[in-house]
Amino acid sequence: MTISRILIANRGEIALRIHRAAHEMGIETVAVHSTADADAMHVRLADHAVCIGPPPATDSYLNIANIISAAEVSHSDAIHPGYGFLSENAKFAEIVEAHDIAWIGPKPEHIRTMGDKVEAKKTAGALGLPLVPGSEGAVETVEEAREIAAEIGYPVIIKAASGGGGRGMKVCESEDQLESLMKQAGSEAKAAFGDATVYIEKYLGDPRHIEFQVFGDGNGNGIHLGERDCSLQRRHQKVLEEAPSPVLSTEERDRMGEICAQAMRDMGYRGAGTIEFLWENGEFYFIEMNTRLQVEHPVTEMITGIDLVREQIRIASGKDLSCTQDQVQFKGHAIECRINAEDPFTFAPSPGKVSYYHAAGGMHVRVDSGLYAGYSVPPYYDSMIAKLIVYGRDRERCMMRLKRALEEMVVEGVKTSIPLHQELLQQDDVKSGQYSIKWLEEWLKTRE
Numbered sequence: 074m075t076i077s078r079i080l081i082a083n084r085g086e087i088a089l090r091i092h093r094a095a096h097e098m099g100i101e102t103v104a105v106h107s108t109a110d111a112d113a114m115h116v117r118l119a120d121h122a123v124c125i126g127p128p129p130a131t132d133s134y135l136n137i138a139n140i141i142s143a144a145e146v147s148h149s150d151a152i153h154p155g156y157g158f159l160s161e162n163a164k165f166a167e168i169v170e171a172h173d174i175a176w177i178g179p180k181p182e183h184i185r186t187m188g189d190k191v192e193a194k195k196t197a198g199a200l201g202l203p204l205v206p207g208s209e210g211a212v213e214t215v216e217e218a219r220e221i222a223a224e225i226g227y228p229v230i231i232k233a234a235s236g237g238g239g240r241g242m243k244v245c246e247s248e249d250q251l252e253s254l255m256k257q258a259g260s261e262a263k264a265a266f267g268d269a270t271v272y273i274e275k276y277l278g279d280p281r282h283i284e285f286q287v288f289g290d291g292n293g294n295g296i297h298l299g300e301r302d303c304s305l306q307r308r309h310q311k312v313l314e315e316a317p318s319p320v321l322s323t324e325e326r327d328r329m330g331e332i333c334a335q336a337m338r339d340m341g342y343r344g345a346g347t348i349e350f351l352w353e354n355g356e357f358y359f360i361e362m363n364t365r366l367q368v369e370h371p372v373t374e375m376i377t378g379i380d381l382v383r384e385q386i387r388i389a390s391g392k393d394l395s396c397t398q399d400q401v402q403f404k405g406h407a408i409e410c411r412i413n414a415e416d417p418f419t420f421a422p423s424p425g426k427v428s429y430y431h432a433a434g435g436m437h438v439r440v441d442s443g444l445y446a447g448y449s450v451p452p453y454y455d456s457m458i459a460k461l462i463v464y465g466r467d468r469e470r471c472m473m474r475l476k477r478a479l480e481e482m483v484v485e486g487v488k489t490s491i492p493l494h495q496e497l498l499q500q501d502d503v504k505s506g507q508y509s510i511k512w513l514e515e516w517l518k519t520r521e
């Protein structure tokens with residue numbers, strides 16, 4: 074089918090990102106927005122705009138009925154969900170398809186399977202991906218939890234089957250904490266995700282977070298686009314991402330990437346996906362699969378030269394993948410800094426009016442952002458206001474360019490995480506790439 078008008082069911086930088094890919098393909102865009110986002114850049118740039126409700130996301134960006142109505146009145150023939158919001162809502166994907174609108178995303182059944190982490194782990198195991206040792210499925214009773222924990226050894230991590238965004242996890246150091254943490258995890262999961270199901274995993278001591286970008290055409294063809302290292306995290310939230318990982322050899326990338334690509338072929342997976350692993354002592358352990366575009370996808374674009382959103386749109390319109398695995402080439406190094414409207418060291422949110430804005434520029438520097446001078450960062454949504462992505466021929470040049478680009482970025486009126494990134498780049502462990510998922514929080518403690 075031909076896609077001629079895409080409704081972008083998202084906001085902020087990712088709405089802009091999708092708009093750009095669409096326009097470069099000659100496709101019109103429809104922005105949807107809450108009343109709080111009437112002046113947002115994605116609304117200004119889109120060909121058409123439809124207001125879908127008041128500021129709270131539940132009434133607007135998560136309001137399925139309003140979004141479908143917006144698609145109908147605007148005669149959109151496709152919907153791109155971006156990340157977050159409804160992007161991993163299998164029901165929404167089904168409703169979109171039932172309205173004869175192309176869903177720019179994976180098959181609903183795959184979204185559903187991977188959205189339930191217990192199911193996801195079972196599926197991943199069956200597809201031959203290495204797993205973190207732990208419970209075979211959901212853990213229902215404390216006795217069961219005790220048995221499993223004793224078998225795999227403490228510490229263990231109790232995770233919500235429906236968890237996401239780094240929420241719904243409890244690390245348990247010893248048996249005497251197990252009962253109360255199980256209960257807490259269950260009730261928190263119920264409150265946050267409406268599902269009390271939990272499972273248990275070995276808590277790895279000092280791993281890195283390494284994820285593989287995959288793509289499938291839905292007909293059994295699949296490729297991988299290498300990995301991203303997202304180990305610099307705070308509260309399980311990524312802060313800076315890079316590709317390739319500083320610790321992976323070409324052989325390891327090819328081997329693990331091929332395992333991931335084969336899994337996608339076997340599934341008949343369609344569209345973009347990310348398979349997330351923890352990596353420790355040279356071993357990979359699957360933790361989850363995200364059935365959508367990721368925030369950090371630009372670092373992959375920088376080192377492969379492939380436009381991932383364009384690829385998603387192509388696949389949704391029934392075309393083949395634009396390249397074979399043999400044609401995918403990795404070149405150079407890329408790093409992304411997530412810039413949030415928050416205090417750089419206390420992380421307190423800092424919404425409000427941006428009085429002045431100047432984006433970094435120059436060779437191999439990319440800024441994905443909906444910011445402009447006079448824009449008010451609303452308090453209702455995610456605090457990320459920009460992504461700075463920089464490419465270099467090697468990691469060292471990339472870091473030098475990133476330092477230079479950060480010096481150029483000016484955002485006045487709200488506090489941002491730019492000073493945090495500037496300080497991070499001066500740390501020896503960051504310079505050498507020797508950091509694990511625990512590094513950032515430990516470093517922040519030493520700064521206090």
Ligand code: ADP
Nearest residue numbers: 236237238239240274275276277282309360510
């Ligand atoms: P979410 O969907 O909430 O992002 P993930 O399963 O992807 O949850 O885990 C997020 C982060 O939590 C990981 O990047 C890692 O930092 C930490 N984590 C998850 N599982 C484990 C584990 N078994 N051992 C140690 N850390 C873990």
